[in-house]
Amino acid sequence: MPELPEVETTRQGLLPVMVGQVIRQASVNRPDLRWPLPPDMATRLTGARVLALRRRSKYLLADLDTAETLLIHLGMSGRMLISGQALGVFHHDHPAPLKHDHVVLQMETGARITFNDARRFGAMDLMATAKVDQHPLLARLGPEPLGNAFDEAYLAARLHGRATPIKSALLDQHIVAGLGNIYVCETLFRTAIAPQTLARAITPDQVARLVPAIRAVLREAIESGGSSLRDFRQTDGALGYFQHRFQVYDREAEPCPVCQTPIARLVQSGRSTFHCPTCQR
DNA sequence: ATGGGGGCCTGCCGGC
DNA sequence: TGCCGGCAGGCCCCCA
Numbered sequence: 001m002p003e004l005p006e007v008e009t010t011r012q013g014l015l016p017v018m019v020g021q022v023i024r025q026a027s028v029n030r031p032d033l034r035w036p037l038p039p040d041m042a043t044r045l046t047g048a049r050v051l052a053l054r055r056r057s058k059y060l061l062a063d064l065d066t067a068e069t070l071l072i073h074l075g076m077s078g079r080m081l082i083s084g085q086a087l088g089v090f091h092h093d094h095p096a097p098l099k100h101d102h103v104v105l106q107m108e109t110g111a112r113i114t115f116n117d118a119r120r121f122g123a124m125d126l127m128a129t130a131k132v133d134q135h136p137l138l139a140r141l142g143p144e145p146l147g148n149a150f151d152e153a154y155l156a157a158r159l160h161g162r163a164t165p166i167k168s169a170l171l172d173q174h175i176v177a178g179l180g181n182i183y184v185c186e187t188l189f190r191t192a193i194a195p196q197t198l199a200r201a202i203t204p205d206q207v208a209r210l211v212p213a214i215r216a217v218l219r220e221a222i223e224s225g226g227s228s229l230r231d232f233r234q235t236d237g238a239l240g241y242f243q244h245r246f247q248v249y250d251r252e253a254e255p256c257p258v259c260q261t262p263i264a265r266l267v268q269s270g271r272s273t274f275h276c277p278t279c280q281r
Numbered sequence: 282a283t284g285g286g287g288g289c290c291t292g293c294c295g296g297c
Numbered sequence: 298t299g300c301c302g303g304c305a306g307g308c309c310c311c312c313a
Contacts, residue, residue, distance in 0.1 A: 003306060034289075034308085058307080076307055077291075100291085119290045121307060164284060173308080180306055227306075269285060272304085
């Protein structure tokens with residue numbers, strides 16, 4: 001579910017209850033997420049103070065005063081929920097334990113942070129902070145799409161010669177890190193590029209449209225609080241609103257907002273692509 | 282090396 | 298009402 005904007009809004013929701021605060025008690029209800037959790041994870045988290053909460057691509061990184069960093073990936077259905085009393089604010093999204101509450105961080109402030117993930121495609125791991133960017137899940141990621149390293153020259157070089165459709169190339173986290181199915185579909189619509197176009201056939205003009213369009217769609221989604229599909233909620237239980245602004249994603253057969261042609265769905269590398277066959281060439 | 286498909290796991294929705 | 302197939306925001310791994 002969560003793509004870069006949803007992870008970023010989750011991070012922003014967690015900031016006030018995590019950063020500077022001590023984990024009084026960490027507990028693990030299910031250690032078998034996408035990979036087994038470190039067997040001593042709860043022990044290594046308990047008593048630690050969170051120094052910073054960062055985001056790299058779709059990963060949350062909580063730096064601890066133990067010189068370790070907690071990596072969190074939400075997979076398809078993962079959520080971080082806050083409940084309890086903290087810093088004068090009562091959070092009530094999630095007062096009672098639910099099915100699929102796999103990891104709970106009870107903070108000294110009284111806040112409770114719960115990782116809930118029905119499908120268990122999510123993941124957590126601990127790694128020395130000094131080496132966290134060498135973690136196998138992070139080491140080979142492409143640049144942040146909102147960062148300076150992502151520009152026209154870079155993207156053109158990475159698309160050069162590739163025989164894969166542009167849709168698949170933009171989903172490849174090694175090319176650019178953080179886009180998922182929704183925001184790739186929206187970006188290709190905004191840039192009027194057909195999703196089947198091979199990466200190697202993308203013109204310089206199209207590259208020049210893609211870079212700012214990717215940035216814009218991500219920024220707008222973050223400002224809207226992300227997208228709430230199938231129950232995705234922010235940490236405080238609030239819904240994101242960007243889904244109302246999807247122009248093509250999940251809108252098969254609805255009229256294109258530009259030309260009224262019915263939005264089409266096709267499957268590329270096993271994933272649905274929504275597009276306007278008239279506008280996108 | 283690169284691209285495509287399978288698989289991981291649970292829940293929901295539509296059709297019969 | 299109940300069952301079944303299809304689908305879902307991600308991503309690693311294996312095979313050709």
